[in-house]
Amino acid sequence: MLGAIIQQIVLGISLAAPVGPINIEMLKRGIERGFWHAWVVGIGGMTADILFMLLIYFGLSSVFMYTYVQAFMYCTGFFLLFYLGFQSVKQGISHSSMEYKKEEVGGLKQSFMAGFLIAISNPLNLVFWFGIYGSTLSSLLTKVTKQEAFLYSLCIIVGIILWNLNIAFSVHFGRTLLKQKALGYITAGAGIILVGYSIHFAYKALQLFT
Template sequence: MKDWVTFIHFIVLGLSLAAPIGPMNIEVMRRGLTGGFLASWCVGLGGLTGDVLLLLGIYFGLGDVMRISGVQIGMYVIGIVLLTILGWQSFHHAFQTKDRQDIVFKEISPKSAYMTGFMISIANPISLIFWFGVFGTSLHVLTASHSVVFSVLCSFAILLGLFLWNLNLVCTIHFSKRLMSVKVMRTIMILAGLCLLGFACHFSYRLYNLIL
């Protein structure tokens, strides 16, 4: 019974990581509005793939590597550039749309959406702090009191939590956008662009403090 509680705890931990508004959730929503279900889903899958790689990195002891200043600077730079581009694209698309068809049926390559989600995941300092901080500590405590097999299962429980949140968000956007007017969808696109650029500015500030 105690093991089941621990397993559920890690599912909730995965949900708590995925639920807060951040670059990943904003991009999933934006792609859901502009590219449809598949594009939004691929962004989420790309992000989940990045999370799997980060999780494997913890198992193989890459936490010390991620604490190197040069590595952190590189991740911040990639994250800033990526979020700035995505924010600009959101603004550009919002002001270029003339009717609902322009917003809803814009074709987006699934591969492009997948790679965007992947890059946001591995270049997001917030995710890195969680994986190598909070989860790294939880995993250390878990392996000290449970078997390796159970520790691996709990790691998959976190990924399950991430997957469930992504599925919930993608489906919500897919079905709710049919009820949105063009004005509402354009407003969401503009707000998404502002949020993405806001995260880019926040990362720039943290990069500035890191360099100094």
């Protein structure tokens, strides 16, 4: 059983590790405001992940297979990521030398909502959860009880938590070693990547109707 738990934790880390919009937003907010804002973005993302997991666990994943639902998510992801990316680029190249105003960056609530909305509107998240977790859950249910399968599912979340903590701590302590100008470049670069993801989402949305 211990081996299976470790396996699911590693799976959670593997799901969270690829560089994507959530990791980029955690990086950006961590540079701007420190550990808690980066961590809360991750919590927002994990909230969406748990929601996806529950939908799959209770067999409600089919609703996301409709074309119009996927198109809506791609369009929402496009507008959200483009806005966040544009704001990051603007902040990064501003002459304020990373001295952001609180109302521009937002509080912890805004950080949480950014993480949640990015994750919930990211169709690539669906691929991970419905593809990888869905197949893993199906395999588990042939070997263990539903209660044990649910426990293993929670271990996946533990893996995601560990990875998000790694990012939040790394950014928090790493930003103290960088000069203000370098932090500005990193923030602007993160914004450009987010804009790139938004364009990719727009392209995917168009593909659904061609």
